[in-house]
Amino acid sequence: MIIINGEPSDAVAPGATVTELLAALDVPDRGVAVAVDAEVIPRGAWATFAVPDGARVEVLIAVQGG
């Protein structure tokens, strides 16, 4: 099981790439950033980085803020 934004999720199985995870969540492709276990996953690595079982994934998006 992967933890996405603090909640266990079955959107994708462990081992899925970040790209697959974002597609499963229907996340827009712009203004988005991903961290796995408190490490930033660069955009260029999304297609190849496999999210391990038990990983804590943060999927962040642009919001209004001062």
Next chain:
Amino acid sequence: MRIAGVEFSSRLILGTGGFPRLETLADAIAASGTEMVTVALRRIDPGARGSLVDVLDAAGVRVLPNTAGCYTARDAVLTAKLAREAFATEWVKLEVIGDERTLLPDAVELVAAAEQLVDEGFVVLPYTTDDPVLARRLEDVGCAAIMPLGSPIGSGMGINNAYNLRLIREQTALPVILDAGVGTASDAALALELGCDGVLCASAISRAEDPVAMARAIRLAVEAGLLARTAGRIPQRLHATASTAEAGVAEFVHPAGGDPDGGPDEYVHPSDPARPLQ
């Protein structure tokens, strides 16, 4: 205004937080004339509607990600790195908060985060207290601007310590941008009059009854404040200095028996009743 080699014709940076609708934000961006707006990163909300990034793209403004909500240097650095991926910019408005109630910056964590981010190639614009010594520390670690508060975020209390802002201005060659506390147009004008290069303003515009009108008001205030500063104000004095020539004042001789509407026959000088007022 020039920050890290980039020239801005507008001295107003708009915070996007607090606007009730994206349409209002778009209109306020246009009315403010700003060329750079702040954005934040938060966990994705599946129910969110409309794309902030699309609105900002359409407005043609530069994006300045913030690290709002971070309480440690570690979290702020990580957030800045995430923002770099999300927005493809190395610019960051660095906020490291030390107190929930006042949202005042944590000086120790702020300097630590600034130093790390500068080392990693970021253009760091730190939200800081109005402490001139802290401002010098931030300059020493390589920040691209100093962004002191006038008063706490969203308080609308304006500039609480003009003296400190003047000291910060005096000691640094970096751009100084007032970053919090603006409540209305006159606060922004004062910031420019005191020597700030620009103003970052969110709540005063976004939470005004008419955000678009306030965006225009603060834009004009920033322009007015700069113009007033370069025009060179008169010194402040305790006593009056007549602007009308004192020579050639007419002398009026009043007929005996007082004036027609029944007032006193003779005026007296306020500080010396024995001396007639001239």
